[in-house]
Amino acid sequence: MSDLHQRQQDEYWMRYALSLADRASQLAEVPVGAVIVLDNKVIGEGYNRSIIDVDPCGHAEIMAIQDAAKRVNNYRVLDATIYVTLEPCSMCAGAIVHARLKRTVFGAADAKTGCVGSIMNILQHPSLNHQVDIASGVLADECSTQISRFFKARRASIKAEKKAKQALQ
Ligand SMILES: [Zn+2]
Numbered sequence: 001m002s003d004l005h006q007r008q009q010d011e012y013w014m015r016y017a018l019s020l021a022d023r024a025s026q027l028a029e030v031p032v033g034a035v036i037v038l039d040n041k042v043i044g045e046g047y048n049r050s051i052i053d054v055d056p057c058g059h060a061e062i063m064a065i066q067d068a069a070k071r072v073n074n075y076r077v078l079d080a081t082i083y084v085t086l087e088p089c090s091m092c093a094g095a096i097v098h099a100r101l102k103r104t105v106f107g108a109a110d111a112k113t114g115c116v117g118s119i120m121n122i123l124q125h126p127s128l129n130h131q132v133d134i135a136s137g138v139l140a141d142e143c144s145t146q147i148s149r150f151f152k153a154r155r156a157s158i159k160a161e162k163k164a165k166q167a168l169q
Pocket of ligand 1: 059060061088089090091092093
């Protein structure tokens, strides 16, 4: 596959992941979306739902990996690529290694908790027996804007709520 073709394909699937992240923000969850693709077909998808599921493990990547494993009926999701709008955390990077995914493509970097290069790199740790190919920064601007817009709106609504409460006192 040519580099240009690969880039176009990565951007196509990242847009798909962005649309999944939108569903998370509709539920007032931090908008992160993930899709797993094999032979150009979706085999798993998910979005962050930690709060509504009361589940600290409810990240987009975990949802997508569980969905994919069920659909391929294998606890290993071999040869597949995961596209995720935000750099995976330690838990999700660990799950990506356990699932034996071939490639990880992410959009926005996460300087605080990202474990695919930001604070460490679990996907290519020399001591682990599985290494994952990485592409970063795909539609990074769109991905980070989506998240910062969400936090901005949330801060505004908290402020408005406070003001409304004060007005009642
Ligand atoms: Zn995670």
